[in-house]
Amino acid sequence: xxxxxxxxxxxCSASGxxxxxxxxxxxxxxxxxxGASPAPSGGPATPSEALARTADTGRPWVVVxxxxxTGTREGNWVELxxxxxxxQSGRPVTYREWSVDREPDSYLxxxxxxxxxxxxxxxxxxxxxxxxADYSVRVFGDLVPPxxxxxDLVLVSHGHNQLPGTLVPDGTAxxxxxxxxxxxxxxxxxxxxPEAAGGPNAAGQAAEVQAFAGSAVDHxxxxxDVRRAFEDVGDYTVLLDDLGVHPTRDGARLWADAVxxxxxxxxx
Numbered sequence: 224x225x226x227x228x229x230x231x232x233x234x235c236s237a238s239g240x241x242x243x244x245x246x247x248x249x250x251x252x253x254x255x256x257x258g259a260s261p262a263p264s265g266g267p268a269t270p271s272e273a274l275a276r277t278a279d280t281g282r283p284w285v286v287v288x289x290x291x292x293t294g295t296r297e298g299n300w301v302e303l304x305x306x307x308x309x310x311q312s313g314r315p316v317t318y319r320e321w322s323v324d325r326e327p328d329s330y331l332x333x334x335x336x337x338x339x340x341x342x343x344x345x346x347x348x349x350x351x352x353x354x355x356a357d358y359s360v361r362v363f364g365d366l367v368p369p370x371x372x373x374x375d376l377v378l379v380s381h382g383h384n385q386l387p388g389t390l391v392p393d394g395t396a397x398x399x400x401x402x403x404x405x406x407x408x409x410x411x412x413x414x415x416x417p418e419a420a421g422g423p424n425a426a427g428q429a430a431e432v433q434a435f436a437g438s439a440v441d442h443x444x445x446x447x448d449v450r451r452a453f454e455d456v457g458d459y460t461v462l463l464d465d466l467g468v469h470p471t472r473d474g475a476r477l478w479a480d481a482v483x484x485x486x487x488x489x490x491x
Contacts, residue, residue: 267402270445270486273376273409277312278490280341284314287347287371287405289359289397290380293415294350295320298472301348301378302336303479309337309344312489318346321366323354328362344489347371356381356393363400374405378482379444380413382432383424383468390431391438398442411486412439414450416474419460419467445486452481 268276277284286305288294294301302318309316316337319330330347337344349366351358359366359381367374379401381394394412401410414432418425429450436446453459453474460467462474470478 268409283345285374287374290350292352300475300478308489314339315343320348355384374408382415390435447485
């Protein structure tokens with residue numbers, strides 16, 4: 224299934240990025256409020272159409288993230304983005320994060336990231352530490368469990384853990400699964416932060432992410448150029464950890480700003 228293509232390029236200032244500040248059953252599976260309307264159907268949404276659905280507080284608004292460890296760690300870009308959308312829409316935010324440290328790999332208990340009225344923004348952060356896109360394909364049914372399948376927005380962020388030549392085929396397979404499972408969702412691919420120059424995987428990661436961005440557009444996904452936002456800073460290494468791979472808290476803020484600037488605010 225093809226989506227309407229869109230490529231969004233964003234740049235943010237490292238010195239002054241600003242970011243505005245999941246209902247579940249007992250098992251953690253999102254449940255709609257009584258009388259809630261179902262997720263819209265009839266084809267994939269654009270990001271702006273998906274964000275406009277946040278105005279419908281009668282049903283949960285569902286976000287799924289499929290990626291690597293750049294979307295984990297406390298204060299990560301995923302948390303910052305959904306907290307902003309919660310504040311903008313006036314809705315509560317519930318959040319679950321995937322863990323590869325459990326046996327078997329699974330979601331951690333639900334956490335509340337924001338308060339508000341109506342059905343919550345429900346976040347399934349399936350970012351998996353040290354994993355590549357083929358992992359997201361293999362365990363897709365666990366990353367997108369019942370309740371997450373009616374996603375309004377799916378964010379895909381892979382690149383740092385790829386072997387040469389693997390991100391395009393594995394990422395495309397992942398996009399196919401998303402389109403099949405969540406046909407009404409807006410699908411967004413993020414180009415990720417660059418790694419520190421001279422690092423063992425820096426050139427390979429750059430090539431993989433660039434190739435996947437082009438493939439994702441051809442496949443119909445929206446692409447947000449997070450990489451460009453880091454490169455526009457100049458010395459972006461100040462926004463990376465000691466490994467030169469993961470964004471620091473300031474790097475996560477810059478990443479979140481790039482996503483929010485590109486996709487826009489939630490509706491109230």
